[in-house]
Amino acid sequence: MGMRFFIREIRRMLQEDVPEGTTALGEISRRGMGDPFKVLIATILSHRTRDENTNKAFQQLFSTYKDAKELSEADDRQIQELIKPSGFYHVKAKRIKEVSRMILEKYKGRVPSDLEELLSLPSVGRKTANCVLVYGFGKPAIPVDTHVHRIVNRLGFVNAKTPDETEFELMKKVDRKYWMDINELFVRFGQRICKPVIPRCNECRLRSVCRWYQKFGRQIYEKNRPRGI
Numbered sequence: 001m002g003m004r005f006f007i008r009e010i011r012r013m014l015q016e017d018v019p020e021g022t023t024a025l026g027e028i029s030r031r032g033m034g035d036p037f038k039v040l041i042a043t044i045l046s047h048r049t050r051d052e053n054t055n056k057a058f059q060q061l062f063s064t065y066k067d068a069k070e071l072s073e074a075d076d077r078q079i080q081e082l083i084k085p086s087g088f089y090h091v092k093a094k095r096i097k098e099v100s101r102m103i104l105e106k107y108k109g110r111v112p113s114d115l116e117e118l119l120s121l122p123s124v125g126r127k128t129a130n131c132v133l134v135y136g137f138g139k140p141a142i143p144v145d146t147h148v149h150r151i152v153n154r155l156g157f158v159n160a161k162t163p164d165e166t167e168f169e170l171m172k173k174v175d176r177k178y179w180m181d182i183n184e185l186f187v188r189f190g191q192r193i194c195k196p197v198i199p200r201c202n203e204c205r206l207r208s209v210c211r212w213y214q215k216f217g218r219q220i221y222e223k224n225r226p227r228g229i
């Protein structure tokens with residue numbers, strides 16, 4: 001099965017589930033707040049937390065500070081206080097300040113739109129850099145977070161040990177025209193249906209082609225299935 005098929009089926013499932021749903025980054029990008037600097041900071045805030053916490057921390061931070069200059073001069077403790085809802089706020093505040101300072105000093109306050117330059121920023125890895133390209137610049141890239149990594153490996157579409165390996169495999173296998181859709185759709189699918197610990201396979205249209213389901217899910221699902229269905 002190709003990516004076109006997975007994208008079509010996942011879209012159908014999400015339409016039936018929560019038609020208007022979107023990820024925190026998708027929302028920030030769509031509402032026109034998605035200038036690349038804000039997307040970069042939102043991606044840092046989104047690390048290991050839920051979308052609603054990212055949104056809250058983002059709103060609080062940007063209602064007080066508006067750009068890299070203001071954030072690079074901000075008081076550490078105030079940043080921590082504002083972003084508290086996102087968790088790990090000491091580390092995240094430090095990253096936000098470092099990255100703001102570097103963007104101001106090296107790039108005159110403008111986030112670079114080149115992958116290698118983004119990767120040279122402090123604490124910016126491939127996932128964050130690719131999120132900035134997709135959600136901030138509208139450039140084709142494949143941000144691979146834990147949802148994307150888990151799902152494409154469960155499906156058997158790739159066979160990779162780390163998110164970076166998954167990204168490289170996806171870039172080889174998937175036509176560029178689908179790159180921009182992957183993160184948004186697979187993250188939402190991972191939040192709603194193909195969940196990390198107990199995926200809702202009984203509601204999934206991909207059961208017949210999913211390697212994980214054929215190997216493990218079938219037994220779990222069959223065992224719990226009500227009689228007569």
Ligand code: SF4
Nearest residue numbers: 194199201204210213
């Ligand atoms: S069948 Fe289950 S494991 Fe496979 S993609 Fe669907 S929800 Fe995920």
